[in-house]
Amino acid sequence: MISSQRQHLILSRLRTRGAVRITALSKELGVSAMTIRRDIADLADKGLLKRVHGGAVTTSTLLSEPLFSVKSQMDIGLKDAIAQEAVTYVAPGDVIAIGGGTTAYVFAQHLLESQQSTGITILTNSIPVAELVQALESKDIEVIVTGGVITRS
Known part of the structure; x- marks a missing residue:
């Protein structure tokens, strides 16, 4: 099990139990x-839990959504399969909305690698998705970010 998977499990146990012990984990x-x-120290550095002698306890931030970077490492195969299927529903020139979730980000990655992305317009509230398109420097993909239109400069 890799560290991100262990950390996800630690956070899951904290949500249900309120505290975890190092020996039990x-x-x-x-x-x-x-x-x-080390996993607890990493999560504490991210503000996701509070280290205590022998384990960890929840913090108020644990009641909210996990970090994008943490969630992006969860269920990678499933996100990839969903994204690949979703790309088939996009045609060149479409106007589409892409949300701010990690599965939506994987969808954007697959879409931008495909021929389906030719001439599309993307409306998104996701800075990571906007940055992904920005990095392509493609002139035929327009990105509209909630609050304004992203410029190439």
């Missing part, structure tokens, strides 16, 4: 206590 995940301590 170590046994449950089959990794050393030091590995769990």
Whole structure:
């Protein structure tokens, strides 16, 4: 199990239990206590939990949505399959809206790699999606970001 998966599981346990112990997580995940301590330290640095002697407890930020970077590492295969299927519903020249979620971001990646993206207009509230299109420097894709139109300069 990679660190992002362990960290997701730690956060999940915190949401349901309110606190976790390093020894219990170590046994449950089959990794050393030091590995769990590093995961907890990483999550604490991100403000997602509070470290305490022997484990971790929730913080008020845990009640909100996990970070985009954390969620983007979850269910990668499923997001990829959804994104590939969704691209088939887009035709060149379409105007589409792309939300701010991590699956929507993967969809944008697949769309921009396909021929379907020719001449499309994307309306989005997602800065990562807008930056993805911006990096392409494609003249035939317009991006409208909530609050204004993104410019190439």
